Amino acid sequence: MEALIELLYSIPVLGLVFQFGGYVVGIVPAIAPSMLRAATPIAFAALCGVLCERSGVVNIGIEGIMLIAAFTGWYVGVLVVPLLGTSSLGVFGINAAMIVALAAALVVGMLISLLHAWLSITVRADQIISGTIINIAAFGVTSYLLNLIAATSPRGAGVFTQLELPQAVTDLPLVGWVFSMFVNQGPITFSLLFIVLVFQVLLFRSRWGLRTRAVGEHPRAAETVGIDVIWVRYRNVVIAGALAALGGAYLTMEGINSFQFGMTAGRGFIASSQALGRSIGFSPPSGQLGDLLALLPGQLFDALPYLVTIVVLAGVIGRSIPPAADGQPYEREATT
Amino acid sequence: MIEVELPPGRFRPPELTRDSLRHLLRRTWASVALPFISILLALVVGAIVIVLSQLIVPGRRVDLTLPLAAYAALFQGALGSFDGLVRTLVASTPLVFGGLSVGLAFRAGLFNIGAQGQFLLGALAAVWVGVMLRDASPFIALPAALAAGMLAGAAWGFIPGFLKAVSGAHEVVTTIMLNYTAVSVIAWAVSEPLDQPGSASPITATVENAGLPILIGRTGHAGILLAIVAVVVVWWLLFKTTRGFEIRTVGANPDAARYAGMRPRFITVLTMAMAGALAGLAGAVVLLGVTRYMTASFGTTVGFDSIAVALLGRSHPVGIVFAALLFGAMRSGAPLMQIQAGIPAELVDVLQAMILLFLVANAVIRRVLKLRGVEAGLGTTETITRTYGAEAVR
Numbered sequence: 001m002e003a004l005i006e007l008l009y010s011i012p013v014l015g016l017v018f019q020f021g022g023y024v025v026g027i028v029p030a031i032a033p034s035m036l037r038a039a040t041p042i043a044f045a046a047l048c049g050v051l052c053e054r055s056g057v058v059n060i061g062i063e064g065i066m067l068i069a070a071f072t073g074w075y076v077g078v079l080v081v082p083l084l085g086t087s088s089l090g091v092f093g094i095n096a097a098m099i100v101a102l103a104a105a106l107v108v109g110m111l112i113s114l115l116h117a118w119l120s121i122t123v124r125a126d127q128i129i130s131g132t133i134i135n136i137a138a139f140g141v142t143s144y145l146l147n148l149i150a151a152t153s154p155r156g157a158g159v160f161t162q163l164e165l166p167q168a169v170t171d172l173p174l175v176g177w178v179f180s181m182f183v184n185q186g187p188i189t190f191s192l193l194f195i196v197l198v199f200q201v202l203l204f205r206s207r208w209g210l211r212t213r214a215v216g217e218h219p220r221a222a223e224t225v226g227i228d229v230i231w232v233r234y235r236n237v238v239i240a241g242a243l244a245a246l247g248g249a250y251l252t253m254e255g256i257n258s259f260q261f262g263m264t265a266g267r268g269f270i271a272s273s274q275a276l277g278r279s280i281g282f283s284p285p286s287g288q289l290g291d292l293l294a295l296l297p298g299q300l301f302d303a304l305p306y307l308v309t310i311v312v313l314a315g316v317i318g319r320s321i322p323p324a325a326d327g328q329p330y331e332r333e334a335t336t
Numbered sequence: 337m338i339e340v341e342l343p344p345g346r347f348r349p350p351e352l353t354r355d356s357l358r359h360l361l362r363r364t365w366a367s368v369a370l371p372f373i374s375i376l377l378a379l380v381v382g383a384i385v386i387v388l389s390q391l392i393v394p395g396r397r398v399d400l401t402l403p404l405a406a407y408a409a410l411f412q413g414a415l416g417s418f419d420g421l422v423r424t425l426v427a428s429t430p431l432v433f434g435g436l437s438v439g440l441a442f443r444a445g446l447f448n449i450g451a452q453g454q455f456l457l458g459a460l461a462a463v464w465v466g467v468m469l470r471d472a473s474p475f476i477a478l479p480a481a482l483a484a485g486m487l488a489g490a491a492w493g494f495i496p497g498f499l500k501a502v503s504g505a506h507e508v509v510t511t512i513m514l515n516y517t518a519v520s521v522i523a524w525a526v527s528e529p530l531d532q533p534g535s536a537s538p539i540t541a542t543v544e545n546a547g548l549p550i551l552i553g554r555t556g557h558a559g560i561l562l563a564i565v566a567v568v569v570v571w572w573l574l575f576k577t578t579r580g581f582e583i584r585t586v587g588a589n590p591d592a593a594r595y596a597g598m599r600p601r602f603i604t605v606l607t608m609a610m611a612g613a614l615a616g617l618a619g620a621v622v623l624l625g626v627t628r629y630m631t632a633s634f635g636t637t638v639g640f641d642s643i644a645v646a647l648l649g650r651s652h653p654v655g656i657v658f659a660a661l662l663f664g665a666m667r668s669g670a671p672l673m674q675i676q677a678g679i680p681a682e683l684v685d686v687l688q689a690m691i692l693l694f695l696v697a698n699a700v701i702r703r704v705l706k707l708r709g710v711e712a713g714l715g716t717t718e719t720i721t722r723t724y725g726a727e728a729v730r
Contacts, residue, residue, distance in 0.1 A: 060508060060512075075392070079392065079394070119693075119696060119697065123696070123697050123699055123700060124699075125696040125697060125699075126696065128447055128508055129447075129647065129692070129696055130696060132449070132640075132643060132692075133689050133692045133693050133696065134689075135640075136640055136643075136644070136685055136688060136689040136692070137685070137686060137689030137690070137693070139682075139685060140682050140683070140684070140685025140686040140688070140689055141385075141682075141685075141686055143680070143682040143685070144385075144389070144680045144682040144683055144685070144686060145389060145392070147680035147681075147682060148389055148392075148393055148680055149392070149393050152393060152394055152395070297524045297528060298524075299520040299521070299523045299524035299527075300520070300524070302519075302520045302523070303516065303517045303520035303521070306513035306514070306516045306517050307513070307517060309509070309513045310495075310499070310505070310510050310513050310514070313499070313503075313505040313506075313509055313510060313513075314499050314502070314503045314505045314510075315503040315504075315505065
């Protein structure tokens, strides 16, 4: 077996592919739990985007919603923790202040989303500009407030902690890492796993999902069978705001217990995920593959998620076709 | 285009009677009323934010006059002294270029959120060429560095234009991705090939002879004049050339443009490249005129300010100049506001977002304030989201 692997690795060029495969297989068990954690805020943002676009509303203000929710979750915790104390309620290291903070983050996220819904559905403003405004405002307001309170050296309410399975389970050969990936997590990541499953079923197997998709594809047809297009869109965009807010709250309530300027955006976010990568300490590949990767600048890996997005969007891996009425405000026909 | 011979003498310029003057005034009011009201309302909201935000700071007394002190300091910092005025002009210069970049794209129905990345790449190319030619004659070094910045920006704008024309990838998403990529490109370039040996943190050499000369005061560089030239060139391009007519037609209705024999795909690629060139110039001008070197964390707010400038200026070169002066004044006055009134400079971002919010919600404002005969806030942007879910431009 060892000899066969050595042989495969030594094939010129193609061997590098095998080396990469071997490296990934070797490293995944160690980094799988962190991978899921790093993916949590992104997945929530994506769920928010899917729900909005399926209902026919373009939402590029997701980033802003997340940023404000992250700030709210953190700072409401700071404000209420002197009143409620930090006594844990048992599981996940939850205390009363954290519950209040998370609720506040969700409410604020939904309110911002309601603003976007109002602008794009009722005012029929350009939805991309509306999203851009939310992003600019979110960055401005959170940075403004953070500067204002920086002198008071705020202390957060703490973070949700992860479940810990007994070592005997996570050390099981072959399947142990799957347990540690899906069970050694905090409550927000758990809620993600749950929401993804429920959302998939609801969107494609329920009356609500059918209506949502109808409103996104052909609102006029939906209206003629009695679906209230405006109401469905409002409701879905606001629910989507709660999803994005969960992703934002993850950053300050399950990730690190502080808020940083524009922490959802490119640099801060990549930086924190890199720090995560270093803290669990996986080693870079060795051998020929390692030599090759060492030649590439580290910044290339920072840019990789964005480059991959462009490549995917350019249709290299199949076209993604948005709902037909995506981004188009709906106007009821005048009743005579 | 078909040239129509007009009978001579039929189109004399109208005489300036009292009626025509009133008409002119009414038209001016119609186009500036909403931007003006939006700015005022934004200042009101900003004042509310200042007052309310004091509530969330533990142990701080609420001071109701703080907004007045903040706005006074903002005004004084931006316009209260000769130095302040020059700083305002310097801060407005990249916003003029950036606003033209975003505005030109708006005219073609494209949303160039990528001005940020194009700005960064333009600055990088300018410092790269500038450092290479730092000992050459300024007459060679400066134009070369400016041209490099323009070309780099154009290339960074060409990519999303090309992708949209070929595969329908929407420029809003691709340009945002390219913005983040540009940050990584700069971090790499400044810490690897351009790093000055012997410095503690990654930093490039200064551009020396490739720098823009200082013309007014201590900071007023020659880029201010370049911005004026750019305004004239873009105005001429948009309103006096066939190409500009094509850009505006494609923006208004791509299908009609195609039936009229224009090539919307080609116009898309060309406009994005030109928009990129303008944003790249903004970066080059800031680098060669203000910072004169680059660190690995070189960043800017110009990209997003430019969107606000283009929207407030209604994508018209003249409007963009005034909008850029407004936001430039806010940016240059903000530090004094922070020092004198203790209000964080990011209030400017909040004001900016509020101005845009009221412009976007113009239909509501017109109804509430009963404004009649006033033009909509954002005349030229309706095509952007319409193309979001649509098939590729044909």
